[in-house]
Amino acid sequence: MLAGVGAIALSATANAGTVRMTVAEYSAKTGPYFEQVAKDFEAANPGIKIQFEVVPWDNLLQKLTTDISANANADLSIIGTRWLVDFVEQGIAEPLDSYMTPEIKGRFIETFLTPSVMNGKTYGLPIAASARAMYYNKDLFAKAGLSEPPKTWAELETDAKKVSALGNGVYGFGLQGKEVETDVYFYYAMWSFGGEIVKDGKSGLDSKAAVDAASLYKRLIDEGATQPGVTSYAREDVQNLFKQGKIGMMMTAPFLANQIRAEAPNLKYGVAPIPKGPGGDQGTYGVTDSVIMFQNSKNKAEAFKFLDFLFQPKQRIKFTIDEGFLPVTKAEAEDKYFADNADLKVFTSLLPIARFAPVIAGWEEIADTTTSALQRIYLGQGQIEPTLKEAAAKANAVLKK
Amino acid sequence: MTSKRVVAPYVLILPSFVLAALIVIWPVNELAQLASHSVNRFGQLRDFVGMANFRALLDDPNFIDALWRTGIWTIGVVGGAILCSVPVALVLNEDFYGRDLARVLVMLPWAVSLTMTAIVWRWALSGESGMLNSALMDFGIIDENIQWLAEARTAFPMQILIGILVTIPFTVTIILGGLASIPDDLYEAAALEGAGRWEQFRYITLPLIAPFLNIALVLNTIYVFNSFPIIWAMTQGGPANSTDILVTYLYKVGFRLGKLGEASAVSLVMFGILLVFTLIYVRLTASRGAKA
Numbered sequence: 001m002l003a004g005v006g007a008i009a010l011s012a013t014a015n016a017g018t019v020r021m022t023v024a025e026y027s028a029k030t031g032p033y034f035e036q037v038a039k040d041f042e043a044a045n046p047g048i049k050i051q052f053e054v055v056p057w058d059n060l061l062q063k064l065t066t067d068i069s070a071n072a073n074a075d076l077s078i079i080g081t082r083w084l085v086d087f088v089e090q091g092i093a094e095p096l097d098s099y100m101t102p103e104i105k106g107r108f109i110e111t112f113l114t115p116s117v118m119n120g121k122t123y124g125l126p127i128a129a130s131a132r133a134m135y136y137n138k139d140l141f142a143k144a145g146l147s148e149p150p151k152t153w154a155e156l157e158t159d160a161k162k163v164s165a166l167g168n169g170v171y172g173f174g175l176q177g178k179e180v181e182t183d184v185y186f187y188y189a190m191w192s193f194g195g196e197i198v199k200d201g202k203s204g205l206d207s208k209a210a211v212d213a214a215s216l217y218k219r220l221i222d223e224g225a226t227q228p229g230v231t232s233y234a235r236e237d238v239q240n241l242f243k244q245g246k247i248g249m250m251m252t253a254p255f256l257a258n259q260i261r262a263e264a265p266n267l268k269y270g271v272a273p274i275p276k277g278p279g280g281d282q283g284t285y286g287v288t289d290s291v292i293m294f295q296n297s298k299n300k301a302e303a304f305k306f307l308d309f310l311f312q313p314k315q316r317i318k319f320t321i322d323e324g325f326l327p328v329t330k331a332e333a334e335d336k337y338f339a340d341n342a343d344l345k346v347f348t349s350l351l352p353i354a355r356f357a358p359v360i361a362g363w364e365e366i367a368d369t370t371t372s373a374l375q376r377i378y379l380g381q382g383q384i385e386p387t388l389k390e391a392a393a394k395a396n397a398v399l400k401k
Numbered sequence: 402m403t404s405k406r407v408v409a410p411y412v413l414i415l416p417s418f419v420l421a422a423l424i425v426i427w428p429v430n431e432l433a434q435l436a437s438h439s440v441n442r443f444g445q446l447r448d449f450v451g452m453a454n455f456r457a458l459l460d461d462p463n464f465i466d467a468l469w470r471t472g473i474w475t476i477g478v479v480g481g482a483i484l485c486s487v488p489v490a491l492v493l494n495e496d497f498y499g500r501d502l503a504r505v506l507v508m509l510p511w512a513v514s515l516t517m518t519a520i521v522w523r524w525a526l527s528g529e530s531g532m533l534n535s536a537l538m539d540f541g542i543i544d545e546n547i548q549w550l551a552e553a554r555t556a557f558p559m560q561i562l563i564g565i566l567v568t569i570p571f572t573v574t575i576i577l578g579g580l581a582s583i584p585d586d587l588y589e590a591a592a593l594e595g596a597g598r599w600e601q602f603r604y605i606t607l608p609l610i611a612p613f614l615n616i617a618l619v620l621n622t623i624y625v626f627n628s629f630p631i632i633w634a635m636t637q638g639g640p641a642n643s644t645d646i647l648v649t650y651l652y653k654v655g656f657r658l659g660k661l662g663e664a665s666a667v668s669l670v671m672f673g674i675l676l677v678f679t680l681i682y683v684r685l686t687a688s689r690g691a692k693a
Contacts, residue, residue: 062656069444086659090441169529177551179637229528229548231640232556241529365658375640379552 018049019303020074022067024060024289026128029322041309048302068092075297076307078127081115081288082357082364088118089361094293095121099304107311112328115356116290124290125311126328127319130253131354132188132284133346134275138268140170140248149249149272153192153216156249156275160225163248173220174238174250177230177378183370184285185235188251188274189213191283191355197366198358203395205370205388209277214377214384221378231375243267253287255324257343271346286354288328326351362398369394429672435665442659454666463642464667467650470557471626474646477561478628479621482568483614489569490576491606504577511570519634522563526550526635553643556636560644563631568624572617579613580606619682623675647671 023034031054038050053074055063061083067073079087087093100122105113108126116124136149144163150156160172176185187197195209204210220226227233227241239256241247243264251274260267276282291310293303309315313331320327320338326347327333338344357363373391376382436454439447458464493504510518525532526549537543550556583606591601629648632638638645638653645653647667655664 065443065656065659065661086442090443090445092443178639227529228546229551231552232528232548232550232636237527244530246529368653368658371639372641379640381641 017047017299017302018051019076019299019306020051020053021291021303021306022060022064022074022077023052023054024078025054025056026323030054033319033322037310037315040315041306044309045305048305050306071296073294073296075299075303076291076293078289078291079124081124081126081290082359084116084124084290084292085118085359085361085363087292088123092295093123094295094297094300095123096125096293096304096307097122099300104308104311107329107331109328109330109333109351111286111351111354112288115286115288115359116292118359124292125307126288127291127310128289128323128325129287129328130255130325131286131347131350132184132251132253132274133350134249134251134272135242135256136249136270136272137242137245137247138270139245140166144248149270150275153189153275153277157216157220157223157225160220160248161223164223164225170246170248171227171241172225172248174233174241174247175217175220175226175230175378176233176235176238176250177375178232178237179234181235182374183367185251186213186217186370186374187285187355188283189216189277192275192277192281194277194279194281197355198360198399201399203366203392203399205373205395206385206392210388210392211385214374214388217374218377218380218384230378242269253324254326254344254347258324271343273346273350282353284350284354286351286356288356360399362401365398366395369398429669432665432669432672435662436669438662440660440662440665442661444661450662454662455670457663458666458670463645464650466642467638467645467647468670470644471646474557474561474564474632475622475626478564478568478625479618481561481565482572482621483617485565486569486572486576486617487614490573490580491602493573493577494580507573508570510567515567515628515630516634518567519563519631522559522631523550523635526559550636552640557644560631560635563635564625564628567631568621572621575613575617575620576610579610583609615682615686619679622678626675627671 021034023030025031031052034052034054038052041050042048051074053063060079064073064077064079084093105122112126112129113122116122116126134149140163141147141149141159143166144159146159146162150159156173163170163172176182187195190197190204190210190213193209193212195207195213196204198204199207217226221230227238227247233241235252238247238250239252239259242250242256243260245264245267257269257271260269274282274284291307293300293307297303311329313329313335316327316329316332317335317337319325320332326344327335327338332338333348338348357367360366369391373382373387377384377387434446435444437449437451439450439453441447489507493500493507497503528534528546528548528551531546531549533549534543534546537547547555549559587605587609588601591605596604627648629652632644632646632649633652636644638649642650648671651664651667651671654660654667
């Protein structure tokens with residue numbers, strides 16, 4: 001009995017210098033990477049211990065929800081930046097400004113830091129960032145008599161038809177219609193036609209741009225320019241078709257290049273910007289994940305010390321290369337690996353036009369509504385205009401709350 | 402009669418009662434709390450809102466659709482599994498060479514995680530590279546790939562089929578238990594009276610395994626009604642919520658959209674449905690027992 005009490009007392013004192021962090025598992029490399037960082041940090045900062053919980057991405061929000069409601073959350077956590085607004089509004093995330101020196105703030109590329117700034121306060125540091133560009137299969141393009149990737153959506157439509165005409169289970173445009181980011185895949189075209197997800201507090205789903213974009217995608221489906229049954233293809237499924245050489249073009253994140261290198265090294269592919277719309281508009285989706293500190297953390301100083309360490313060039317460069325993301329700090333971007341990488345250059349060149357998921361409460365619900373509406377359109381179960389109008393009305397109801 | 406006699410049973414029953422209360426009543430009470438309050442996405446209670454969360458459900462066509470679909474799903478899977486399991490169990494109950502191996506083979510799918518089974522089927526049903534399409538092509542049954550998971554019309558029946566497939570082992574086990582309890586001389590006597598195999602099955606086997614079929618019915622219903630992995634791994638209830646059943650709907654509302662109040666309300670509705678079902682069932686079996 002006494003020994004037990006002693007043990008509890010001991011562990012309590014040990015906890016004083018322990019920083020716990022919940023980490024999203026991006027790949028098999030994530031866990032070992034953080035183990036190594038913890039080891040290096042502990043060697044440099046005796047007295048502070050770092051503990052990680054590595055959680056698969058799909059379960060991260062669920063785990064955080066459970067932890068927070070039980071008041072058992074860690075000191076730091078990686079979150080999707082688009083969730084941040086909930087964390088801030090409910091007083092769960094701690095503003096980091098008082099800990100941050102101008103030097104630390106200056107490390108970041110502005111584009112990626114801004115999504116975690118709310119009401120003038122910085123609530124998170126971007127740990128992972130990506131943008132989207134178009135991958136195209138050079139062999140299929142050559143076979144279809146195409147010399148370069150399309151620059152506009154109109155060109156994309158003709159090119160996709162030409163590639164599909166090759167037959168043999170080859171399709172021009174890989175279209176995603178299932179699970180997470182089905183809506184994002186649609187925004188690529190919607191932005192190019194001059195649309196906005198949310199404009200002046202109202203959904204842009206009933207705009208002309210949205211209707212034009214949906215009509216374009218529906219036409220691609222009906223013309224056989226996409227793979228059949230798009231509503232059964234999640235992002236990974238379309239990427240797999242691309243890796244198998246069955247898809248002419250698709251839009252996705254930088255990490256597909258890593259996967260191709262490992263799984264289909266003979267595939268000849270190129271990376272090109274997202275095509276432009278008739279008015280010259282163009283847009284790509286930028287995504288960041290951030291590290292936040294919890295307001296109820298008892299080791300804030302230690303936790304920030306660790307963040308400072310985590311965002312130093314050596315740690316950052318290894319992480320970003322491992323996971324196939326884009327650099328978020330200026331020092332990373334200057335590193336040879338990123339500066340000389342032709343594929344990544346296309347992605348970084350798109351950053352000035354990158355748009356992020358709007359920072360609004362209820363965003364997930366709007367995304368879900370949009371996805372459902374698109375799936376009905378893709379399946380031919382709904383007329384384009386009324387279906388989008390209905391979705392816009394639902395989204396507006398969420399926006400008003 | 403002493404007062405001791407009156408109190409003693411209650412004292413004896415008290416520990417189990419407390420335990421049951423902890424296991425059953427406490428979570429239900431927590432759910433009721435969540436369902437009657439406005440709850441932020443981190444599960445922290447805010448204002449009391451009464452029945453608002455339930456009303457929000459009734460206003461959501463996806464909930465009503467999921468409710469109906471849960472009925473089709475449960476009846477389809479449980480009914481299909483029992484219909485398929487009776488003949489399988491009858492065969493496995495016969496004495497033949499390799500019976501032990503056959504029994505192991507039938508039980509084996511049970512040992513595989515449901516999620517893994519569903520993922521394997523997701524691959525098998527994939528439109529362009531799926532095994533099922535290539536097999537059907539080879540046999541000349543189809544000449545164009547079927548996009549199984551692209552719409553509910555093909556996806557949902559396939560999910561029910563897979564549900565039946567994975568429910569068979571457990572159901573067969575229960576029925577085999579029933580068959581083993583029937584003494585052989587009943588059949589011998591019936592054969593002497595000139596009863597054929599169908600009559601033996603109809604008048605001896607079926608009535609005697611009825612209690613076991615009842616167990617299979619109730620346990621499977623509860624289990625299938627709440628079963629999440631098959632539908633989630635294959636379609637996540639999509640496209641456009643057209644394969645959602647109540648649990649997948651609940652998961653989406655709770656963890657994707659962060660509306661924990663409404664999710665708790667769904668959960669209570671599900672609890673209610675199963676409770677009613679169980680009560681009706683207990684009544685039915687009790688009265689039938691009394692008649693016999």
